Amino acid sequence: MAGSGGPWGGGSGPGGEDRNNDGGRKDQRPNGRRPGEGPQIPEIDELVITGQVQLRVLLGGRGRGGPPSGDSGGLGGLVSKQALILGGLAAAAVWVYASAYTVKPEEQAVTLMLGKFSGVTEEGLHFAPWPVMTAEIVEARKQRTTDIGSGAAGELDNGLMLTRDQNIVDIEFQVVWNISDPAAYLFNLADPEDTIRAVSESAMRDIIARSELAPVLNRDRGVIASEVTAAIQTTLNSYDAGINVIRVNFDKADPPREVIDSFRKVQAAQQERDRLEKEADAYANTIGAASRGQAAQLLEDAQGYRAQVVNNAEGEASRFLSIYAEYIKAPEVTRKRMYMETMEKVLGGMNKVIMDGVASGPGGSGVVPYLPLNELVKPGAATPSGSVATTGGNN
Numbered sequence: 001m002a003g004s005g006g007p008w009g010g011g012s013g014p015g016g017e018d019r020n021n022d023g024g025r026k027d028q029r030p031n032g033r034r035p036g037e038g039p040q041i042p043e044i045d046e047l048v049i050t051g052q053v054q055l056r057v058l059l060g061g062r063g064r065g066g067p068p069s070g071d072s073g074g075l076g077g078l079v080s081k082q083a084l085i086l087g088g089l090a091a092a093a094v095w096v097y098a099s100a101y102t103v104k105p106e107e108q109a110v111t112l113m114l115g116k117f118s119g120v121t122e123e124g125l126h127f128a129p130w131p132v133m134t135a136e137i138v139e140a141r142k143q144r145t146t147d148i149g150s151g152a153a154g155e156l157d158n159g160l161m162l163t164r165d166q167n168i169v170d171i172e173f174q175v176v177w178n179i180s181d182p183a184a185y186l187f188n189l190a191d192p193e194d195t196i197r198a199v200s201e202s203a204m205r206d207i208i209a210r211s212e213l214a215p216v217l218n219r220d221r222g223v224i225a226s227e228v229t230a231a232i233q234t235t236l237n238s239y240d241a242g243i244n245v246i247r248v249n250f251d252k253a254d255p256p257r258e259v260i261d262s263f264r265k266v267q268a269a270q271q272e273r274d275r276l277e278k279e280a281d282a283y284a285n286t287i288g289a290a291s292r293g294q295a296a297q298l299l300e301d302a303q304g305y306r307a308q309v310v311n312n313a314e315g316e317a318s319r320f321l322s323i324y325a326e327y328i329k330a331p332e333v334t335r336k337r338m339y340m341e342t343m344e345k346v347l348g349g350m351n352k353v354i355m356d357g358v359a360s361g362p363g364g365s366g367v368v369p370y371l372p373l374n375e376l377v378k379p380g381a382a383t384p385s386g387s388v389a390t391t392g393g394n395n
Helices: 044-058 073-099 182-188 192-209 213-217 221-238 257-329 331-347
Strands: 100-103 108-113 116-121 124-127 133-138 144-148 160-162 168-179 243-254 352-354 388-390
Touching (some): 073 100, 100 108, 100 133, 108 182, 116 182, 133 182, 160 192, 168 192, 168 213, 168 221, 192 221, 192 243, 221 243, 257 331
Antiparallel strands (some): 100 124, 108 116, 144 168, 160 168, 168 243
16 A cells, blocks of 8 residues: 555555655645645734735835836836825815805804804804814794694694683684794704794683683784784793794684584674664764754753843833933923824824815815725825825725
């Protein structure tokens, strides 16, 4: 078996010489492991040497057993230097791009240094060296809206509210707001939208609970909107929320859908009642004014009549006193004058005939047996014997 060359045969020639002349190492593999042995862990020294060679290659040197620095290996070193420079420039550009930021006119930026608040910047181009400083851009001057009421926020009954007179009213309103302090807005509120919605709904429920149904539906919507705006702003200020409430839009205030038809009929009846009351008040005012005017007129007439009677009486008394004074001075003349004035008053308005120059006694011609009295009573008619007819009334 000595010349068989091992169990596989042909391992060596005659005389025990190696056929391949490999010095008796025919059972080793090129990787230095024998058959049946596991993989060997590289030595630490070999790993260190390999790493040093690769580092020299990256820095422009040459590897172990490579060409000298003056041949084609130098070109690879030059390319590596350019790659390092380009990589550094690219990294610098990326850093500048990450550090620079622009703030628009309607925005504000909150700068943070290592996560801590540093300041607020206005519009323009700014630089915050990343990652030491970062910037949070907030649309501070933009008007935002939060809708509250039936159907808002996925709730169908969040607009139903109870009034002071135990009535239910369905309210929809809108809160218009913007950001007054970006830092407080970012750091003091976890969810600004939900906070505003909860505060607004609470303020509206409080004010509606202190109001009656009729004013809410009709005339007090503007007043309620102002009160709700003030209440929301006060609560958000207590939270230091950094939010400014601009206004509250009162979109709808109606009874619940189930009773809205009946309620409209009630409102129509109330309006009809108000109309009739106003018409009755107008009629009462007209009649009252006319009665007061008539009473005033009667009073003025009575006062005028009283003044007239008093003045006439005083005038007659004065006239009597003056005649009496003249009568004392000349009784006969005064009596005759009074008689003539009295006869003038009595006979002045009568229809009479005066005949002058007619004798009715003995020796006289007497009166003619016939006188045309109907002709004599005519105005301007001539009478016999020079008499004159005068008419002043019925004979």
